[in-house]
Amino acid sequence: MCFPRHVFYGQDSLFKTGEEASKLGTNALIISDRIMKDFGYLEKCHRTLESAEVAYTDYLEVASEPTDVYVREALALLEKEQAEVVIALGGGSCIDTAKAVAVLASNGGEISEYMNNKRTASKNPFPLIAIPTTAGTGSEATDVTVITNTSNDVKMMIKQPAFMPEIAIVDPKLSMSSPKGTTAATGVDALTHALEAYISKKSHPFSDQLALSAAKLIMDNMESAYKDGSNEKAQENMALGAMQAGMAFSNASVCLVHGMSRPIGALFHVPHGISNAMLLPVVLEYSQESCVHRLAEMARFIFPDKKTFSDQEAANYLVEKVLLLCKNLDIPNLKDWGVNEEQYYSQLSKMAEDALDSGSPSNNPIVPDKEEIVGLYHKAFTYQYPKNLVIEANQREEI
The missing domain is CATH 3.40.50.1970 (Rossmann fold)
Known part of the structure; x- marks a missing residue:
């Protein structure tokens, strides 16, 4: 450690x-x-x-x-x-x-x-x-x-x-002085650290405890910190969660989101936090079925009232809640953020190769090949949150 x-x-x-x-x-x-x-x-x-x-x-x-x-x-x-x-x-x-x-x-x-x-x-x-x-x-x-x-x-x-x-x-x-956009991007970045540390092939019991604690702190406080930067309790919990998430991934490594994020930052000068935030929904949906049990464990930790859910139900619930959080934080897709479409598509092959060369994708529970990463980049550029996301999340809350 x-x-x-x-x-x-x-x-x-x-x-x-x-x-x-x-x-x-x-x-x-x-x-x-x-x-x-x-x-x-x-x-x-x-x-x-x-x-x-x-x-x-x-x-x-x-x-x-x-x-x-x-x-x-x-x-x-x-x-x-x-x-x-x-x-x-x-x-x-x-x-x-x-x-x-x-x-x-x-x-x-x-x-x-x-x-x-x-x-x-x-x-x-x-x-x-x-x-x-x-x-x-x-x-x-x-x-x-x-x-x-x-x-x-x-x-x-x-x-x-x-x-x-x-x-x-x-x-x-x-x-507390961070602009709302920065608060959202860095907060989702920290959540990504916790999620990836937990599903990483290099995870272990010590990093797991840090990742779980971080994920709960962030999920419980992110929207409050975003809506009101002067909310001291929310900011304290976010700072603690971010530090724990950093400790978790430093000892368990990150996965596919970070591997795909770095080329976007290098080529299009997109800040690291926002590029991770824009990729997280796409990569989480792609990886979900390969780590259902781990996502279910995290869901039950963050949401204790969902302990009776099956693994599949709990994993689905967590993914829905993460997507809903990103939507409520106004995380855009790459096109809406302002990445040049022609330049983006012309660089897909290099981006996929650089992502694989970074080594991070190999820690993912399902490891994509170059063509699959290109496909994920395609999806991320114009990604749209599910239209019934809020309804599904609210329905689950009533179960």
């Missing part, structure tokens, strides 16, 4: 940053973005570092999905300023960039060299403090980084123990 050495969770835990950083060094590189500066979170981070007499330099050029360009720029700044500690403040893009910088700072090379474990980190990374500001990726508690290789438009999923942050600081207050 692989987890951060220390986890600080709860409102105002952001203010632990300076104290913890001072134990690791006297000079920090903060990897963040302009939005965190605008929200005032960066200033709060500065203040807590100043109170602990830790010097700092900001790298704020991360925008949307992380690329090898950001990694090179941030690493050059770290070396120039002789920083000893890396602090990530932001969403998954900032944290993934910081993970790559922390590893390369001590192990050298280009981040692309670590793809598929062609190169492994033999030295301890620079200490990394990860502070998420969205309830979604769970990157603060995983040994995974996802970086786009700009030379070939491939989103590299790299998993090694060295990419695990030293410290995770999860302050639910930081996600």
Whole structure:
């Protein structure tokens, strides 16, 4: 099992940053973005570092999905300023960039060299403090980084123990300022982590407990957090669920949704959370019959009043509830999101090949071939939620 050495969770835990950083060094590189500066979170981070007499330099050029360009720029700044500690403040893009910088700072090379474990980190990374500001990726508690290789438009999923942050600081207050669209996308991303960790061929009893707990927290609180960003209880539960989901998939791996999502992000610059959210209904419907028992177990955990359902009934109920959640969160299809149709269809073969090459689809309970993945991409582009979905869900509630 692989987890951060220390986890600080709860409102105002952001203010632990300076104290913890001072134990690791006297000079920090903060990897963040302009939005965190605008929200005032960066200033709060500065203040807590100043109170602990830790010097700092900001790298704020991360925008949307992380690329090898950001990694090179941030690493050059770290070396120039002789920083000893890396602090990530932001969403998954900032944290993934910081993970790559922390590893390369001590192990050298280009981040692309670590793809598929062609190169492994033999030295301890620079200490990394990860502070998420969205309830979604769970990157603060995983040994995974996802970086786009700009030379070939491939989103590299790299998993090694060295990419695990030293410290995770999860302050639910930081996600309250997220726009509704971001809350929806990152929340469904976290739900996808929990679902895929549970049905993964690499799942095990320890990751199962994390996945179940995460799925219930997210299903019970997602719509409340979406409708009212100031709902503290819902935001707290979403932050906890997202972290647990990250721990679950970091130890059990992800499956087909993530494998198919990465090429969409690399080629069309669709943020990771929303691409996962747009693919989840299609892939869940495709995978359902191959993992009925596992979906039924999760359904009974999330919805205790459905314990008398047969496996098939319970699995169907869970899938309906997930689709209904996505619909109520206004998750669009790829066409409605704005992906160019002609470009999309011209890239289907490459996307399917890149998805398979990532390795994630092989963890799925049913493993598609290239042609099947192309078919799923076709379906996802113009996917429509079942018209009777709300009626079916309401009818089930009355059983």
